[in-house]
Amino acid sequence: MTSSALNLNYLQAKKGIFSWIFSVDHKRIGLLYLYSLITFFLVGATLGILMRLELLNPGKDLFEAQTYNQIFTMHGVIMIFLFIIPSIPAVFGNFFLPIMLGTDDVSFPRLNLLSWWIYVIGAIMAISTLMFGDGPADTGWTFYAPYSVKTGTNVTMAVLAAFVLGFSSILTGLNFIVTIHRLRTPGMTFLKMPLFAWALYATSWIQLLATPIIGITLLMIAAERVLGVGLFDPSIGGDPILYQHLFWIYSHPAVYIMALPAFGIISEVLPTFSNRTIFGYKAIAFSSLAIAFVGYFVWGHHMFTSGMSGTARIIYSILTFMVAIPTAIKVFNWVATLYKGSIDVQPPLLYALGFIFQFMIGGLSGVVLGALAADIHLHDTYFVVGHFHYVMFGGTGFAFFGALHYWYPKIWGRMYNKLVANIAFFILFIGFNLLYFPMMILGLMGMPRRYYDYLPEFHLPNMISTFGSWVMAIGLLLMLGNLIAGFRRKREKIGRNPWGTGITLEWQTLSPPPVANFDRMPVLPKDGPYDYDHKPEIKE
C-alpha cells in the first residue's frame, strides 16, 4: 500500500452506498443510525408542531379530531420507538464505546449490522401504517386495551413494528454487555472505565431484561386482534389492567433506557470543560446500576388511578421516591464537578448545563407525580406531558445534541461554527421552556392530555406553548443547519484533542479515527479515567 492509502480514515476507506449499508465497522453503523434517527426525529417533530398548531385556539383549526388522535399516536410511536430508545446507545454508544474501551470494534460486528437492519425493517413497518391499511393507529403510543383491540385503525402493524424494533434494541444491548466484559484494553478495570461506558452497561441490562416483556405483550395484542380472543377485552373475559401491567413492566424501565445514556454523556462533557476530574466517580457509576435496578419495580405508578390495591399503590409510590435518590446523587456530583473547575464555556457544555436545569424540573415534577394524592389530580393531565418532555427532550434530547456537538470534530474531523452553535442553543433552550412549561401550568389547572379541544380558560397557556414550538423549531433548524454546514467548511487541521482537555481514549486517536480506531497503543491515565493530574501527553 502507498503511504496515502495507509492514512485513510474510516470515512474514506471504502466508497459507495453498499460499503455503508453492509458495513460491519461500528463507526459506520453508528452514523447509519444517526442519519436514520435524525430523519425520524424531524418527522416526529413536524407532527408535534402540527399538534401544537391545532391547539393554538379552542375548537377545530386544521384537522378533524380523529386525525389529531392519529397524529399524536404517530408522534409518540416515532419519537419513542424510532428516536429516543435507540438514540444515544445506537449512535454514540456504537461509535464511541469501542474507542473509549480501547478496542477496534464491538464483540459481534455482524450482529451489530443486523440490529441496524432490523431497526430499518421495523421503521418501514411503522411508517407503512401511514399509507396502507385503515390508517395509522389512534390509540396513543401506549396501545391501551381494550381500545387498541377494537379500533378500526391499523394497530396490528404498529404493534408488530414495535415488536421488531425491540429485537434491534435487545441485540444492541447484548453486544454492548459482551463488549464491555471482553474487550476493555489491558489495564482498564471496570472501575477505570469511562462513565459513559458504565451508563451504557446499566442501560444494556435493562434493554435485555425488559424488552422481551413488551415483545410478547404486543404479540398478544396482535393475536387478540387477528383471532378475536378475549385476552385483554373485558367484554369477552379479558383483563385490561393486566395489559397495563405488562405494558409498563417494560415501558417504565424503558424511560431509563432513554435517560441513563444521557447521564453518561453529561458525565463525559463536564470533566472535559471543567478541566478537572469528575466528582464522585463511583457514586455516579453505581447510581446508574441502582437506577436500573430500582427502576424495574416502579411501573405501578402509571396505574394509580386504574384500579390497584391501596397497599400496592403505597409500595409503588415509595419505590418511585427511591429512584429519585440515585438520580439526585448524580446531579449533586455533576454540580460538584463544576465547582472550582477551570470552566471553558463551549457549545457542548451549554447543552450539558441546559440538561441539568431541565432535567431537574423534569425529575422533580416526576416526584410530584409519584405522590399518591397529587397524582389523583394530575394523572392524565398536561402536567404529565410537560414532565415527560422535560425529562425526555429537555434531558435526553439535549444530551443527544450536546453529544453531537461534543464529538462532532472527532467523528468528521471538522469543526462547526461555534458562535452559531451557541446562538442556536439559546434559541432552542428558550423555545423549549416556552413550549413545555405552560403545559405544567395547564396540567395543574386541570386540562387533560390528548384532548383535541379545550375550554376557553386554557387559551393563553396554549397560545404561549404553540408560540414556543415555533421558537424551538427555529432553534432546531439553526442547530442542524449549522452542523450540516460544518461538513462543507474547509477542512482545517483538527488535532487529536480539539477541546484540549478531553481525557478519555477517543481523544488519543486521529480525528476522524482510522478504520482500526487507533494508530498506536492508547495510554490510560494513572488513577482512573478522569485523572487530570496524570493526564497522558497526546502527541499529534
Added chain:
Amino acid sequence: MMEHISGFSLPNSGHNRDAEASKMGMWLFLFTELLLFGGLFIVYMVYRTLNPESFLLASFELDVALGTFNTVVLLVSSMTIAMSITAIQLGDTKKSILLLCTTLLLALVFLVVKYFEWSAKIHHGLFPGLDVYKNLPPGESLFFFLYFFMTGLHALHIIIGGIIIAVVIYRTKKGLVNKDKYTLTENAGLYWHLVDMIWIYLFPLFYLIH
C-alpha cells in the same frame, strides 16, 4: 480489519475469535427468551387464578399420555446433544454428528406428535374462531388460546433449534467445527436445553395441574 495504519493493531480486537464472548452472548440471549416466556407465564397465572374451574375443565381435554411421551422425547434429545458436545471435545467428529442427527430426529418426533395433538383439537373445533371455541365460557377459551399460543411459540423455538442443529451438523461435516473450535455446538446445546426447559414448565401447567 484490513487497513491498519502503519501496521499497528490492537491486542483486543472485536474481530478475534473469542469463544468466551460467544457463550456469554448466548447466555444473555437465553435470559431474553426466559423473559419472553415469563410474560406469558404471568398471563397464564393471572387467568388461572381468575378462572380456576374453567381451566381445570379445559385441561381434561388434553392427552396426558402424548404430553408425557413428548416430555421424554425432549429430555432424551437434551441428553443426546450434551453427549455430542462431549464427543466433539474429545475429537470424535463422527459420533458428534451421529448424536446431533439423533437430536434432530427427536425434535422431528416431538413436532409430529404435537401436530397430531393440535389437529385433534382443531378437529374438535377448539381453535380460536371455530364454532365450538366461540361458545366456550371465557375461562375455557382463554385456556385454549394460551395453550395454542404458548405451545405454538415453543414449537417455533423447536423449529429454529432444529435449523441451528442442522447448521452445526453441516459445519461439523465440513470440518469448521472441530476438537479446537466447538463453540457453535456448545451454543446450539445451550439453546436446545432452554427449549427443553421451557417445555418442562409448559407440560405441568397445561396437562398435569388438576
